[in-house]
Amino acid sequence: MATSQPILKADDLSMRYEDGVLALDHLNLDVRPGEVYCLLGANGAGKTTTINLFLNFIPPTTGTCFINGIDVTKDPLEAKKYVAFVSENVMLYGNFTARQNLDFFAKLGGKTALAKNDYYQVMRRVSLQEKAFDQRVKNFSKGMRQKLGISIAIIKDAPAILLDEPTSGLDPKAATEFLEIMAELKNEGKAILMSTHDIFRAKEIGDRVGIMKEGRLVMERTRQELQYEDLVKIYIDYMKSEPLAIS
Amino acid sequence: MFRTIFNKELLDQILSPKFLIVSLLCLGLVPASLLLNYSNYQNVFHEYDASQKEAKNSTTVYREPSALSTFGIGLESVLPEKVTFSKYETDAKGIQAQTEVLSQINGKLDFVVIVSFLLGLLAVLYAGMMASGEKEAGTLKLMLANPTRRSTVIAAKFAGGFSVLMIPFAISVFVGTLLLLLEGFPLFEAGNLARILSLLALSVLYLSALFSLGLLISTWTHKTSLALLASFFVWIFLTFIIPKTSEPIAGLIRRVASEEVMKANRAQVRSQIEKEKGKALAPLMAKYLPNDGQGKWDWNAYTGARGPIAKEYEERLDQTLQKFDEDYERERSARRALSLNIARLSPASAYTQAALNFCHTGIADLENFSRSLQAHYIQLYQAVFKYSFQDTFSSDDGKNNRSMGGDSSPEGKIDYPKFRYAFPAYEDTLRATAPDVILLVLFNLIFFSAAYFSFTRYDVR
Numbered sequence: 166m167a168t169s170q171p172i173l174k175a176d177d178l179s180m181r182y183e184d185g186v187l188a189l190d191h192l193n194l195d196v197r198p199g200e201v202y203c204l205l206g207a208n209g210a211g212k213t214t215t216i217n218l219f220l221n222f223i224p225p226t227t228g229t230c231f232i233n234g235i236d237v238t239k240d241p242l243e244a245k246k247y248v249a250f251v252s253e254n255v256m257l258y259g260n261f262t263a264r265q266n267l268d269f270f271a272k273l274g275g276k277t278a279l280a281k282n283d284y285y286q287v288m289r290r291v292s293l294q295e296k297a298f299d300q301r302v303k304n305f306s307k308g309m310r311q312k313l314g315i316s317i318a319i320i321k322d323a324p325a326i327l328l329d330e331p332t333s334g335l336d337p338k339a340a341t342e343f344l345e346i347m348a349e350l351k352n353e354g355k356a357i358l359m360s361t362h363d364i365f366r367a368k369e370i371g372d373r374v375g376i377m378k379e380g381r382l383v384m385e386r387t388r389q390e391l392q393y394e395d396l397v398k399i400y401i402d403y404m405k406s407e408p409l410a411i412s
Numbered sequence: 413m414f415r416t417i418f419n420k421e422l423l424d425q426i427l428s429p430k431f432l433i434v435s436l437l438c439l440g441l442v443p444a445s446l447l448l449n450y451s452n453y454q455n456v457f458h459e460y461d462a463s464q465k466e467a468k469n470s471t472t473v474y475r476e477p478s479a480l481s482t483f484g485i486g487l488e489s490v491l492p493e494k495v496t497f498s499k500y501e502t503d504a505k506g507i508q509a510q511t512e513v514l515s516q517i518n519g520k521l522d523f524v525v526i527v528s529f530l531l532g533l534l535a536v537l538y539a540g541m542m543a544s545g546e547k548e549a550g551t552l553k554l555m556l557a558n559p560t561r562r563s564t565v566i567a568a569k570f571a572g573g574f575s576v577l578m579i580p581f582a583i584s585v586f587v588g589t590l591l592l593l594l595e596g597f598p599l600f601e602a603g604n605l606a607r608i609l610s611l612l613a614l615s616v617l618y619l620s621a622l623f624s625l626g627l628l629i630s631t632w633t634h635k636t637s638l639a640l641l642a643s644f645f646v647w648i649f650l651t652f653i654i655p656k657t658s659e660p661i662a663g664l665i666r667r668v669a670s671e672e673v674m675k676a677n678r679a680q681v682r683s684q685i686e687k688e689k690g691k692a693l694a695p696l697m698a699k700y701l702p703n704d705g706q707g708k709w710d711w712n713a714y715t716g717a718r719g720p721i722a723k724e725y726e727e728r729l730d731q732t733l734q735k736f737d738e739d740y741e742r743e744r745s746a747r748r749a750l751s752l753n754i755a756r757l758s759p760a761s762a763y764t765q766a767a768l769n770f771c772h773t774g775i776a777d778l779e780n781f782s783r784s785l786q787a788h789y790i791q792l793y794q795a796v797f798k799y800s801f802q803d804t805f806s807s808d809d810g811k812n813n814r815s816m817g818g819d820s821s822p823e824g825k826i827d828y829p830k831f832r833y834a835f836p837a838y839e840d841t842l843r844a845t846a847p848d849v850i851l852l853v854l855f856n857l858i859f860f861s862a863a864y865f866s867f868t869r870y871d872v873r
Contacts, residue, residue, distance in 0.1 A: 250557035
């Protein structure tokens with residue numbers, strides 16, 4: 166378990182949408198280097214909103230998101246230098262080859278001096294088939310696109326990675342491969358915040374697991390604590406419990 | 413960062429099937445329409461050239477067709493090829509089109525129509541998918557998860573996407589112009605090159621306005637299908653609904669009598685004055701041109717004596733008809749101006765009006781031609797018509813009707829004035845098109861600024 170300063174930090178984060186829905190209610194969490202934090206919760210629990218707030222796609226109603234100590238709302242461009250993102254449905258540019266997609270996003274992430282081989286290396290690392298490197302992405306399966314999505318995150322070489330339900334829709338083999346890569350990135354010292362519905366894989370990969378319900382972080386357990394508890398039971402119990410009082 | 417997104421946009425669009433479709437459409441339609449219209453122009457010009465010989469010593473004049481109608485036919489097909497003048501009536505088929513000019517243009521396939529309709533639609537649809545398409549594909553989120561300013565993204569997307577649209581446009585224009593040159597088109601004569609370059613610059617300005625509009629629609633929608641549908645409807649509204657309804661709306665605001673009613677009223681006024689003149693001349697007719705079968709006609713005495721009496725009526729008739737025509741023309745011009753101004757709410761109309769003026773087939777040319785005809789009529793009047801007369805006498809009971817026509821021109825050959833239609837100068841065209849060019853610049857600024865600000869607030873989730 167990492168003990169240094171958090172790379173990702175949500176400080177008393179709340180988000181109320183224009184229609185009045187409270188999507189996030191005073192969320193506090195942090196992710197440190199070399200740590201995987203899994204956010205579990207039903208649809209609408211606030212997992213994706215948390216990630217969207219870290220990426221400054223929406224401004225928080227109250228509270229602050231920090232990436233590498235930088236206030237995301239105040240200096241989004243600087244903060245985004247230190248974070249990579251993998252979304253649930255990585256469609257990418259279908260007319261581009263895998264390498265062209267990687268090249269474009271690498272340049273956006275500030276990596277402008279990469280050679281062809283650097284791209285191939287990253288794609289090999291995520292076990293993308295060699296023949297797919299220069300194939301158009303529109304013919305890729307979801308698993309292949311997801312691997313390419315991780316390549317994009319890897320090539321940016323940011324200290325933090327945000328993953329929004331990255332294993333959703335993947336077959337078991339692809340999901341296992343995906344988690345192996347996450348484990349490697351964690352070992353490299355990346356701070357990983359992953360929202361997921363997959364309780365088993367959350368338990369497998371997460372150093373800490375948080376359960377969200379109605380915008381609140383209602384439970385948090387460390388890997389050590391979960392060795393003696395049944396995460397599935399805890400999760401189901403929370404989901405079945407009475408709705409929370411509106412704050 | 414701008415360059416990275418610009419290059420991506422360029423490559424992404426070029427690799428897409430829609431680029432192939434646009435290229436094929438442009439390369440097929442633009443050169444074909446230019447060649448076809450140039451061939452038509454040559455035929456019309458040969459007819460004009462041959463008819464010029466007949467035009468000498470007559471009151472009929474012929475209008476020289478514009479070589480630039482190859483690019484935009486516009487009013488070329490409705491303006492009269494020849495006009496025959498008479499003292500009080502002018503047979504100029506097509507001049508009636510002056511009132512409702514907008515419905516007369518865009519009838520045939522030419523470069524201006526291709527740009528205005530086809531490329532205009534493609535520009536809106538092309539851009540309509542840019543933001544919503546990226547959102548749907550999830551790439552916008554990925555892009556903005558990087559240290560990239562939204563303003564840079566929208567500016568680069570505009571520049572990249574629009575450049576891609578311009579590639580097939582530029583190639584097709586180049587190929588078309590090259591083929592025209594091979595066919596003998598007078599590109600380097602009579603300021604044609606400057607006019608064609610102006611037309612091309614105007615086309616780029618128009619297409620960029622529609623591209624910005626598409627981009628704006630794209631930043632208001634979150635689904636490609638919705639963006640395409642909205643873009644299509646907006647295009648229909650701007651390209652068809654506004655121009656086609658501008659004339660009826662102007663007609664409701666400013667009511668102007670129809671051409672037929674005006675002619676009937678004019679004929680009535682003329683008949684009334686002619687009748688009065690006939691009555692005043694009746695004693696002279698009876699004296700010098702008796703029709704009782706006994707007296708002898710003295711034509712010379714009659715023409716000599718009628719002058720001072722007829723002069724008053726003829727002057728009154730000239731003045732009355734002139735005022736009548738001026739009033740009607742003023743009303744008609746006001747209505748036409750109103751209808752054109754309403755139509756200018758549409759970028760397509762603003763473009764078409766300006767583009768056709770550069771082709772010598774627009775409203776500026778129609779007005780210029782009308783002015784030339786009026787000037788020629790005055791010359792003809794002085795040289796020919798003022799000497800001819802027609803005296804009509806009708807008795808009150810209507811039983812005794814007599815009509816006497818003649819010519820009191822001095823001895824010798826009549827010197828018919830020559831008519832040579834001069835197209836408006838380039839500077840005059842620039843002046844005439846300035847409002848439309850300014851409007852297109854404004855459309856560009858408004859649409860792009862709106863798209864820019866809308867995108868900075870675009871919900872990318």
